[in-house]
Every structure is written in structure tokens, then in C-alpha cells.
Amino acid sequence: MDLAIIGSGYVGLVTGACFADVG
Numbered sequence: 001m002d003l004a005i006i007g008s009g010y011v012g013l014v015t016g017a018c019f020a021d022v023g
Helices: 002-022
Strands: none
Touching: none
């Protein structure tokens, strides 16, 4: 369960960085 939470947080970080780069 913790691994899934960490993975989700990592994906959110990458997505946020991508949106920041595009926006």
C-alpha cells in the first residue's frame, strides 16, 4: 500500500513538472 502511495506521488510530481513546463 505504501509503495502505491509513493508511486502515485511520484507520478503526480512528474505530471506537475510536465504541466509547469508546458504552461
